[in-house]
Amino acid sequence: MLARIYQPARNAMQSGQAKTRQWVLEFVPEKRRDVDPLMGWTSSADMNSQVRLTFDSKEAAIEYATENGIAYRVDDPHKRKPMVRAGGYGENFATNRRRVWTH
Numbered sequence: 001m002l003a004r005i006y007q008p009a010r011n012a013m014q015s016g017q018a019k020t021r022q023w024v025l026e027f028v029p030e031k032r033r034d035v036d037p038l039m040g041w042t043s044s045a046d047m048n049s050q051v052r053l054t055f056d057s058k059e060a061a062i063e064y065a066t067e068n069g070i071a072y073r074v075d076d077p078h079k080r081k082p083m084v085r086a087g088g089y090g091e092n093f094a095t096n097r098r099r100v101w102t103h
Contacts, residue, residue: 001070003027024052025054026051026052027051029046031046058074
């Protein structure tokens with residue numbers, strides 16, 4: 001039973017970094033999901049796929065996994081470069097512009 005420790009990416013519908021600070025421990029599915037022939041629902045007999053634990057730091061998640069004898073894999077996040085301009089948004093309306101600003 002292998003666990004995956006990662007920091008979730010931001011939602012595609014948000015521009016900020018909310019809910020991306022915590023670390024998550026999830027179990028990698030051992031069995032594939034099956035489709036019910038009558039209703040078409042997908043299901044799995046793997047109960048560990050329902051477990052999702054959150055931690056405040058990567059070290060806390062690793063410590064929990066080692067204490068409980070869980071094999072784990074750590075996926076480090078890809079941090080994006082902050083998009084901050086030197087003058088900020090107010091620079092668009094500055095009266096001392098050196099060149100003409102237009103769309």
